[in-house]
Amino acid sequence: MNRPxxxxxxxxxxxxxxxxxxYMNAGCHICRAEGFAAQTRLVVAxxxxxxxxxxxxxxxxxxxxxxxxxxVSAQQRLGVVAGDQLYxxxxxxxxxxxxxxxxxxxxxxxGPHFEAIVADTxxxxxxxxxxxxxxxxxxxxxxxxRETASLTRAMVAAGARLDWGSHPVVDKHCVGGLPGxxxxxxxxxxxxxxxxLMPKTSSRAITSPAGTADTMEVLAPVDLDLSAIRRVxxxxxxCVVWGGGMQLSPADDLLIRIERSLDLDSDxxxxxxxxxxxxxxxxxxxxxxxxxxxxxxxxxxxLARKLSKxxxxxxxxxxxxxxxxxxDGSQPIGRGIGPALEARDLLQVLRNDAEAPGDLRLRAxxxxxxxxxxxxxxxxxxxxxxxxELLEQGLxxxxxxxICEAQGGLRSVPCAPxxxxxxxxxxxxxxxxxxxxxxxxxxxxxxxxxxxxxxDLHIKLGQRVEAGQPLFTLHAExxxxxxxxxxxxxxxxxxxxxxxD
Numbered sequence: 001m002n003r004p005x006x007x008x009x010x011x012x013x014x015x016x017x018x019x020x021x022x023y024m025n026a027g028c029h030i031c032r033a034e035g036f037a038a039q040t041r042l043v044v045a046x047x048x049x050x051x052x053x054x055x056x057x058x059x060x061x062x063x064x065x066x067x068x069x070x071x072v073s074a075q076q077r078l079g080v081v082a083g084d085q086l087y088x089x090x091x092x093x094x095x096x097x098x099x100x101x102x103x104x105x106x107x108x109x110x111g112p113h114f115e116a117i118v119a120d121t122x123x124x125x126x127x128x129x130x131x132x133x134x135x136x137x138x139x140x141x142x143x144x145x146r147e148t149a150s151l152t153r154a155m156v157a158a159g160a161r162l163d164w165g166s167h168p169v170v171d172k173h174c175v176g177g178l179p180g181x182x183x184x185x186x187x188x189x190x191x192x193x194x195x196x197l198m199p200k201t202s203s204r205a206i207t208s209p210a211g212t213a214d215t216m217e218v219l220a221p222v223d224l225d226l227s228a229i230r231r232v233x234x235x236x237x238x239c240v241v242w243g244g245g246m247q248l249s250p251a252d253d254l255l256i257r258i259e260r261s262l263d264l265d266s267d268x269x270x271x272x273x274x275x276x277x278x279x280x281x282x283x284x285x286x287x288x289x290x291x292x293x294x295x296x297x298x299x300x301x302x303l304a305r306k307l308s309k310x311x312x313x314x315x316x317x318x319x320x321x322x323x324x325x326x327x328d329g330s331q332p333i334g335r336g337i338g339p340a341l342e343a344r345d346l347l348q349v350l351r352n353d354a355e356a357p358g359d360l361r362l363r364a365x366x367x368x369x370x371x372x373x374x375x376x377x378x379x380x381x382x383x384x385x386x387x388x389e390l391l392e393q394g395l396x397x398x399x400x401x402x403i404c405e406a407q408g409g410l411r412s413v414p415c416a417p418x419x420x421x422x423x424x425x426x427x428x429x430x431x432x433x434x435x436x437x438x439x440x441x442x443x444x445x446x447x448x449x450x451x452x453x454x455x456d457l458h459i460k461l462g463q464r465v466e467a468g469q470p471l472f473t474l475h476a477e478x479x480x481x482x483x484x485x486x487x488x489x490x491x492x493x494x495x496x497x498x499x500x501d
Contacts, residue, residue, distance in 0.1 A: 143268025338454015
């Protein structure tokens with residue numbers, strides 16, 4: 001049987017981010033013969049590879065009737081170049097669709113159900129509409145402990161999994177929502193200086209002004225492949241790298257993107273997201289920090305304890321030792337909010353600089369101490385003092401230098417060419433700092449794409465300020481972003497609450 005005729009690929013350079021899109025002239029013979037219309041999901045094949053994409057039709061001469069184009073992500077996935085022939089067919093019926101419908105109607109799903117959904121997610125067979133339906137069906141309290149464990153297993157099984165050949169392998173994670181809370185590189189340096197194994201894979205920012213990987217990238221390369229990571233860990237005992245390019249629980253990033261777009265929180269999916277990454281990275285003992293505050297991700301101690309219980313129960317079912325700590329999330333940690341400013345703060349802590357932010361230092365020592373105790377590198381109750389010794393003796397700094405060199409070389413921290421100071425309109429005592437608004441201001445200033453951009457915070461809760469005293473400084477690399485951030489900051493009267501006393 002002859003293969004159906006195809007269309008000739010013409011690159012247009014249209015960036016649709018993660019979405020796989022195919023562009024066809026609405027009058028082409030394939031659209032007419034197959035009944036394809038705008039928003040049809042179809043299989044695209046070329047050069048022995050295939051993917052599922054969404055059709056957009058072109059009603060102009062941008063594409064000829066014998067031409068087709070793809071979004072940049074789809075072109076890269078298929079590896080096609082101008083002139084290649086692309087072939088098209090209808091998407092087969094997906095079992096995952098029926099399982100998603102079952103969950104929407106309130107039915108419990110089992111392991112094979114989640115495996116089918118995760119497999120179709122990773123292979124690009126499910127559209128964002130399907131994924132949004134799945135995320136919505138699981139939101140709130142709609143995943144029980146057994147379902148959460150099954151989803152976690154399915155997410156681990158769908159990607160690569162690291163095995164370090166020794167135990168314990170420790171890790172530390174923060175659920176986020178707290179600007180400037182860049183303790184991870186400090187904790188890794190302290191813990192590995194004590195001889196424990198801590199290969200840390202971290203994320204980039206999704207909605208925040210900096211993720212751990214963004215901040216670490218200011219100081220050293222983080223986009224390493226698996227063989228490079230193994231070399232770093234074998235040499236130093238640890239690393240701080242970006243986990244997005246290693247296919248560790250690859251469904252996680254896809255589901256998080258949908259959750260962020262919908263602004264939906266699901267404890268079950270959050271637990272599956274965190275624990276699947278840790279298991280895939282080869283960790284067996286994990287400390288999870290849950291900052292609690294009115295403008296943090298976790299708003300109350302009641303919600304934090306409920307999330308903690310789920311994390312520990314699911315972790316135990318999967319053979320993972322999980323401990324959680326509830327921490328103060330009422331205000332940013334450190335002074336810098338943005339990759340370079342956060343990098344400056346953590347370097348000051350590691351170098352025992354007199355200007356180092358005391359709250360960042362204290363929190364990093366507390367968390368590192370707990371990890372040392374979990375990894376049997378310190379006796380119960382003595383972890384924090386052991387962590388302080390390693391930091392004060394310079395061992396943690398030397399270890400961090402070694403990790404950076406092994407990852408590709410320690411870099412200097414850039415400074416933003418443009419700054420603007422925001423001052424107090426009245427005298428009084430600082431009674432509120434809005435984490436979310438400050439993070440938004442830092443993003444408008446250009447973070448995290450502009451590494452040196454962000455916010456430098458000069459005050460803390462409870463501090464007395466005078467009228468005209470600096471509250472925070474905007475840092476930007478472009479005049480337009482500085483103006484945009486400054487204008488937005490001026491409109492946010494409640495970002496720093498000052499009570500006149």
